[in-house]
Amino acid sequence: MSTVDRDDPILKITKLTKSFGPIKALRGVDFELRRGEIHALAGENGAGKSTLMNIVDGILKPDSGEIRLDGVPINITSPAMAQKLGIGFVHQEIALCPDITVAENIFMGVTNTSRSPLMDYRALERRAGEILHRLGDINPAALVGTLPISQQQLVEIAKALTLDCRVLILDEPTAALTERESRVLFDIMRKLAAQGISIIYISHRMVEIFENCHRVTVLRDGQYITTMNVAETTPGDVVRAMVGRVIDSLYPPKLTAEEQSDEIILDVRGLTERSRFSDVSFSLRRGEILGLAGLIGAGRSEIVKGLCRLEGEVSGEVTLHGRRLRLRHYADSIAAGIVYLSEDRKGDGLFLDMSIASNVSALKLEQVARGGGIIDERAEADQAETLGARLNLKYGHVGQQVSSLSGGNQQKVAIAKMLSVNPKVIFLDEPTRGVDVGAKAEIHRILRDLARTGVGIVVISSELPELIGVCDRVLVVREGRLAGEVTGEAMTEDRIMYLASVGNERRLAS
Amino acid sequence: MKAEETTTMATPQAEKMDRTGSGAAGTIRRLLRMRETGLILIILVLFIAMSFASPYFLTWNNMRAMAMAFAVEGIVVVGMTILLISGGIDLSVGSVTALAMVIAGLLFLNGVDPWIASAMAIAACTAIGAGMGFFVTRVGLHHFIVSLAVMVIARGLCLLGTGGRPIGLYTLPPEFKFIGQGSIGVIPVVIVIFVVVVLVFDFLLRRTTMFRKVFYTGSNEKAAAYSGIRTKKVVFLTTTLCSGLCGVAGIIYMARFGSAQPTFGIGMELNVIAAAVIGGASLSGGTGTILGAILGTILLSVVSSSLALLDVSVYWQDIIRGSILLSAVTIDHYINKRRG
Ligand SMILES: Nc1ncnc2c1ncn2[C@@H]1O[C@H](COP(=O)(O)OP(=O)(O)OP(=O)(O)O)[C@@H](O)[C@H]1O
Ligand SMILES: [Mg+2]
Numbered sequence: 108m109s110t111v112d113r114d115d116p117i118l119k120i121t122k123l124t125k126s127f128g129p130i131k132a133l134r135g136v137d138f139e140l141r142r143g144e145i146h147a148l149a150g151e152n153g154a155g156k157s158t159l160m161n162i163v164d165g166i167l168k169p170d171s172g173e174i175r176l177d178g179v180p181i182n183i184t185s186p187a188m189a190q191k192l193g194i195g196f197v198h199q200e201i202a203l204c205p206d207i208t209v210a211e212n213i214f215m216g217v218t219n220t221s222r223s224p225l226m227d228y229r230a231l232e233r234r235a236g237e238i239l240h241r242l243g244d245i246n247p248a249a250l251v252g253t254l255p256i257s258q259q260q261l262v263e264i265a266k267a268l269t270l271d272c273r274v275l276i277l278d279e280p281t282a283a284l285t286e287r288e289s290r291v292l293f294d295i296m297r298k299l300a301a302q303g304i305s306i307i308y309i310s311h312r313m314v315e316i317f318e319n320c321h322r323v324t325v326l327r328d329g330q331y332i333t334t335m336n337v338a339e340t341t342p343g344d345v346v347r348a349m350v351g352r353v354i355d356s357l358y359p360p361k362l363t364a365e366e367q368s369d370e371i372i373l374d375v376r377g378l379t380e381r382s383r384f385s386d387v388s389f390s391l392r393r394g395e396i397l398g399l400a401g402l403i404g405a406g407r408s409e410i411v412k413g414l415c416r417l418e419g420e421v422s423g424e425v426t427l428h429g430r431r432l433r434l435r436h437y438a439d440s441i442a443a444g445i446v447y448l449s450e451d452r453k454g455d456g457l458f459l460d461m462s463i464a465s466n467v468s469a470l471k472l473e474q475v476a477r478g479g480g481i482i483d484e485r486a487e488a489d490q491a492e493t494l495g496a497r498l499n500l501k502y503g504h505v506g507q508q509v510s511s512l513s514g515g516n517q518q519k520v521a522i523a524k525m526l527s528v529n530p531k532v533i534f535l536d537e538p539t540r541g542v543d544v545g546a547k548a549e550i551h552r553i554l555r556d557l558a559r560t561g562v563g564i565v566v567i568s569s570e571l572p573e574l575i576g577v578c579d580r581v582l583v584v585r586e587g588r589l590a591g592e593v594t595g596e597a598m599t600e601d602r603i604m605y606l607a608s609v610g611n612e613r614r615l616a617s
Numbered sequence: 618m619k620a621e622e623t624t625t626m627a628t629p630q631a632e633k634m635d636r637t638g639s640g641a642a643g644t645i646r647r648l649l650r651m652r653e654t655g656l657i658l659i660i661l662v663l664f665i666a667m668s669f670a671s672p673y674f675l676t677w678n679n680m681r682a683m684a685m686a687f688a689v690e691g692i693v694v695v696g697m698t699i700l701l702i703s704g705g706i707d708l709s710v711g712s713v714t715a716l717a718m719v720i721a722g723l724l725f726l727n728g729v730d731p732w733i734a735s736a737m738a739i740a741a742c743t744a745i746g747a748g749m750g751f752f753v754t755r756v757g758l759h760h761f762i763v764s765l766a767v768m769v770i771a772r773g774l775c776l777l778g779t780g781g782r783p784i785g786l787y788t789l790p791p792e793f794k795f796i797g798q799g800s801i802g803v804i805p806v807v808i809v810i811f812v813v814v815v816l817v818f819d820f821l822l823r824r825t826t827m828f829r830k831v832f833y834t835g836s837n838e839k840a841a842a843y844s845g846i847r848t849k850k851v852v853f854l855t856t857t858l859c860s861g862l863c864g865v866a867g868i869i870y871m872a873r874f875g876s877a878q879p880t881f882g883i884g885m886e887l888n889v890i891a892a893a894v895i896g897g898a899s900l901s902g903g904t905g906t907i908l909g910a911i912l913g914t915i916l917l918s919v920v921s922s923s924l925a926l927l928d929v930s931v932y933w934q935d936i937i938r939g940s941i942l943l944s945a946v947t948i949d950h951y952i953n954k955r956r957g
Contacts, residue, residue, distance in 0.1 A: 417843060438845035447843070455839040460903055461832065469833055469844040472826035480826040524844075 115178070117142050117305050118163070118274055123172030125158055125329075127511060130503060132158040134329045135172070140274065145296055145306045147316040147337070150326035150349055151543040152515025153501045156309050157199055159326070160276050164196045165189045195272035199279045199309070199514045199541065200453045201259050203266075205252030210235035212251050213266045238265045241295060243288055256451050257283045257403040257569065264292065275299065276307045279514070281315060282540045283450075285403050285569040286600075293319045311515075311543045313342035314572075325349055350545050357548055358576035359555040368393040371429075372563040373445075373532050375414065378423035383409045384587035387423070391532065391563045396554060398578030399567045400603045406587040407567045408450060411534045415440045415447045427531060441470055444531030448521060448538055450567070456521045459510040463502060464491040466509050466520050471528045494523035499549055514541040522550065532563035539573065551577050571600045583607050652897045656912040663919050671926045679922070681805065687918035688811035689866050689873070690889065691911055695818050696862035698893040698910040699828070703855040704835040704902030705753065705760040709745075710863050710889055711882030712771035717742050717867025719775045722784050722877030731793045735871075739864035745771065746860025750853035760856070768886070775879035784877045797873030807869060814862075819907040831855055835902025891938070892917055895945040917941070 118140040125133040133155045140146050148156050161167040163174065165183035173180055176192060183189050189196070203212045210232040235247035242261045251259060260283040267275060277296075281289040296306055296319060308320055316323055317337055325332040325348040332348045370393040378387040384406045391397050399407045413421040416434045425432045427443055434440050437447075449456040458466050464487045468475045475487040491505040498519045502512060509520055518541055525533055538554070539547045554577065558564045568574045574581050580594045583606040591606040593599075667674040693710050700707055717738045724734035745767060752763045799806045822828045833841040834851045841848045871877055896913035898905030917938060924934045 436845070436847065437842070438847065441845040449843055455837070455843045458833060458836040458840055458903070461836050465829070465832070469841075469846075472829055476826050481824050482826055482829060484824075 115142070116140055116175075117177060119175040119178075120159070120163070121173045121175075123159065123162065123174070124170045125155075125162060125167060126170055130511075132329050133162075133169075136326065136329070136331045138324055138331070139334070140305050140307060141322075142305055143300050143303045144321045145300050145308055145319055147320040147323040148307055148309045148326065149311075149316065149323055149345055152519075152541075152546055153328075153513035154326040154349070154543075155329040156326060157278055157514065158329075160196065160278055160307065160309070163189070163274075163276065164194060190270060190272075193271065193273035194276065195267040195270045195274070196276045197263050197267045197278060197280050199282075201256070201263055201283075203251045203259055203262060206250060208232075208248050209239070209245060209251055209254070209262050210247040212262055213238065213247075213269055215266070234269075235265070238268055242291055255403060255408070256454075257285065257288065260284055261288065268295070272304065274305050274307070276309075278309045279311070279541050280308075281310060281312065283537070283569070286571055286604075288403065289315070311541065311547070312570075313345060313544070316345070317342060327351060346544055349543070357544075357551075359548075359552045362394055362558075362579045366394055372427070372561070374424075374426040376424040376426075378410065378414060378421060378425075380409065380413045380419040380421045383419065384413065384584075387584075387587075387589055389582055389589065391565060393561055393563075394558055395579040396558050396564045396566060396577055398574040398581035399565060399584060400571065400574055400581050401584035401590075401607050403569065405584045405607065407584050408536050409587070410584065411447060411536065411565070411567065415445055415534065417447060441528060444528070446470065446525045446528060446530045446533050448525050448533065448535040450536035450540065452517055452521045452540075457509050457517060457524075459517075460508055462506045463495070463500075463509055463512075463520055464488050464505040467491040467494055467505075467523045467527050470524055474527065490527060491523065494526055495519075497526075498523055498553070499546060515543055515546060518542050519546065519550075526557075530562060532565070533557070534565045534567070536567045537569065538566060539568075539570075571603060574603070575600065585609070653906070653909050653912055656896065656909065656916060660912065660916055660919060663916075663923065667919075667923045667926070671923075674923070674926055679926075683918055683922045684808050685805060685873075686922070687914045688805075688807045689869050690885065690892075690918075691811050691914050692814050692862050692866045692869070693859075693885070694889050694892050694910050694914050695814055695907055696859035697889045698896070698898050698905050698907055699818070699822065699831060700760075700855045700859040701890075701893055701898040701900065702822075702835045702902060702905045703831045703852050704838065705852055705856055705859075706764065706890065706900065707749070707760065707856065707859050708764040708886045709749070709768035709771055710859065711885030712768045712775065713742050713745055713860050713863040714867040714870065714885065715775045715879060715881040716745075716771045717864040718871040718877040718881065719778045719784075719879055721868055721871055722786055723778055725786055725789070726784065731789055735793075735868045738868060739861060742864030742867065743857055743861035746857035746863075747853070749860065750856035753856060754849040754853045772879075772883075779877065779879040781879060783879065786871070786876055789872070789875055794872050794875060797869055797871070797875075807873065810869065814865075815907060815911055822907055832903060835904075837903070888917060888938075889914075891942045895942060913945075 116139045120136065120138040122135045122137065123133055124131070124135055136155065136159055138159065148159070150156050158167065162169045163183065165185045165188050174183065175181065181192070183192065186196070204215070210228070213235045214231055232247040239245045239247060239261070242265055245254065245258050245261060251262060254262070260280060264280055280292060284292065293315070296308070300306055308316070310316055320337050322334055322336055323340070323345055324334040325345060327349060335344070371390045372393050373391040375390065376388045379385045387410050399411070401407045409419070413419045414425060415437055416439065417437050425434065427445065432443050434443070440446070453459065458469065467490055468487050472482065473480070475490055476482050488505050495502060495505065500519045500523065501516050509517055512520065522538065539550055542550060554564050554566070566574065566578060575598050580592060581598055581603060582592050583590045583603055585607055593602055593606070673679055693714065697707060697710060720741050721731070721734045721738035724737060725731050749763050749767055752758050753760050796806050796810070801809055822831070830841070830846050830851050833844060833846055834848045838848050870881065892913035893905060893910040894900065894913070895916060896906065896909030896911065898910060920938065920941060921934060924937060
């Protein structure tokens with residue numbers, strides 16, 4: 108610990124390669140991490156970011172190349188070893204045990220190495236509480252499985268923070284967080300960096316990279332493109348390096364005054380579920396994209412899942428194209444043309460160990476079946492290929508397991524699954540979570556096109572700029588009720604945040 | 618153009634759900650990757666080795682005996698495989714099979730027509746399966762526990778009904794015994810039934826929307842529910858089907874033995890589960906094929922018969938069978954790991 112040059116890299120990766128069968132995920136990647144820096148790693152979906160980090164964490168074995176930690180070549184063979192070396196990793200996909208408490212999850216790495224064979228739950232919860240307090244209010248004694256995905260993400264971060272790490276890897280940690288929670292995370296990251304901890308930060312959001320990181324390294328198709336000082340570059344340059352071309356306007360044009368229609372596609376009256384939301388009424392007009400905003404825990408997902416009959420005992424009226432619907436199960440909803448894109452693609456959105464084709468066809472198998480319920484494999488493959496092309500999905504072939512796709516491309520499969528039934532109304536819960544800039548713009552454009560053709564689109568997003576950029580109208584949910592509506596000029600982050608948090612002192616105080 | 622595309626699609630990355638590759642090269646490559654191919658090769662090697670080791674092995678009689686041995690159990694393996702794919706398991710298959718025999722046998726002795734008695738026994742077994750399905754899906758208990766309890770209860774019923782002794786059914790009409798003992802040409806009826814069951818369920822499982830839902834449910838129950846699939850219904854039905862097929866197997870055994878054996882099928886569940894797992898079914902659900910499971914059954918049965926012919930002690934036979942299961946699962950684990 109004597110005189111270490113601050114510019115001396117703590118982690119240096121040279122010529123790293125990794126293939127999965129015929130897919131070359133990494134082709135000779137170089138990467139260098141300095142002490143105390145926050146280093147962003149950017150690249151399109153499937154560029155190889157997660158693969159690179161999984162190698163550093165010992166989850167995957169590289170085919171060739173070298174990793175030096177503190178200048179010493181090292182062969183990291185397991186996550187446990189990485190942990191001992193001081194490498195902490197917050198994964199892109201949440202990897203917690205749902206049936207045990209938050210506190211136990213946070214200290215999982217520690218409990219099995221502690222000297223006493225008995226667990227002191229009280230102390231565990233107290234210490235977990237201290238760490239969680241910095242991130243937001245989560246009950247350390249709650250079972251992880253009962254928490255919404257954003258809070259699970261915070262638990263995942265808290266878990267990494269308890270480890271005494273020198274290198275902290277965060278793989279798209281904010282994809283599931285709201286602005287407010289993200290900001291808390293960034294504060295913590297800056298403090299850690301000031302203490303000399305080096306952070307690798309993966310994100311598709313340029314704003315976050317430019318506000319919080321020192322340097323940024325760009326990967327494209329498994330290749331190292333460049334490393335830049337954030338202060339000396341622009342988001343446009345980074346995006347250009349990522350995609351190899353210029354991406355112009357981020358959001359598609361909104362509805363113009365003359366395009367607006369009075370025709371109501373979906374009308375919801377007095378939707379109520381005992382403890383979670385009550386008296387939710389709204390209508391969705393032809394052509395518009397409707398947004399649902401609110402703080403985490405406000406009940407946005409619950410309302411929508413309740414409406415689709417995915418969970419809960421819900422009362423209230425739902426009218427689609429003037430016809431009153433009698434929904435008992437989600438299957439009725441799908442049959443009526445109302446579908447829900449889950450916010451948790453790994454937990455309940457996708458069949459990870461099944462093929463792309465059978466994921467896409469799952470909502471309505473009859474569509475790819477001949478009479479008598481016999482699946483036509485060619486039709487099933489065609490369906491996946493057509494939708495894959497429409498969403499610009501990057502994959503080998505449609506028989507490939509979904510788990511072998513990059514996070515963003517998995518999300519596209521989940522969206523393809525929704526589109527496969529030609530729905531009348533789609534509720535999209537965090538539709539662009541973990542999707543890269545280019546693909547995100549594409550998804551937004553697709554949503555707009557769908558809306559134009561008369562499909563009702565409702566978007567839930569924790570990313571306010573996305574809601575404001577995409578939606579024609581935003582409803583704000585607060586504590587299970589609609590707190591207000593914003594349109595046109597009034598659609599600003601401040602206005603939405605105000606509506607979302609007024610009367611919620613606990614949140615305001617934090 | 619289209620043909621070209623399909624061949625390039627069949628890269629070595631393809632998985633068991635990949636049935637999109639056409640083209641000869643693609644087909645061959647796909648075949649080589651399938652675990653079924655591996656099992657067939659192992660079985661062939663065993664055949665060749667055994668035909669040198671024992672002159673009796675490759676005789677018609679021995680082949681026939683072996684086929685008879687795995688054919689009826691194979692019907693149970695079909696039910697178990699489907700249940701495993703849906704994420705369940707059934708330890709009661711052996712006792713339920715025996716119970717079918719006992720119920721049908723007792724009814725017959727009390728003057729019921731053997732066909733009607735058989736239908737009633739199969740219905741009773743199906744009802745037992747439905748009962749287990751109820752406890753699993755409505756009460757929320759685990760398959761393992763529910764079927765463990767039923768395994769003991771059903772065995773108890775068998776012993777209670779018969780006083781623990783086999784009941785001879787000497788007056789069974791010949792046309793009934795025909796299902797268990799007769800032949801069509803040179804092919805035993807038992808094997809014909811078995812082949813029909815296997816082909817039908819293999820087709821259903823691979824190609825129908827109804828059974829695809831079994832895969833979805835086993836792969837990720839929550840995602841299946843979020844795809845509008847009534848997962849509880851699926852699990853209920855696979856549980857019921859497995860017991861129903863045990864009933865069918867029990868009746869065939871009765872016709873074959875000409876008696877009802879209350880202690881028949883003890884330890885059968887292990888054999889059946891092992892066969893399905895060797896054939897590629899996963900205990901965590903979502904994967905498995907009928908063809909694979911049947912090859913697993915054949916492999917285990919060829920091994921047993923070989924060991925018996927070589928005069929290896931029964932105790933060793935168990936040890937060897939267990940080791941085969943362990944090796945199959947281990948190899949599979951590593952193959953999956955390499956695939957990533
Ligand atoms: N287990 C695997 N088997 C096969 N291919 C894989 C596997 N894991 C990753 N890949 C492939 O490697 C490439 C890089 O994937 P990776 O997950 O590193 O991308 P990423 O940059 O993290 O993307 P995203 O932003 O979408 O998370 C992709 O083409 C992906 O399909
Ligand atoms: Mg990734």
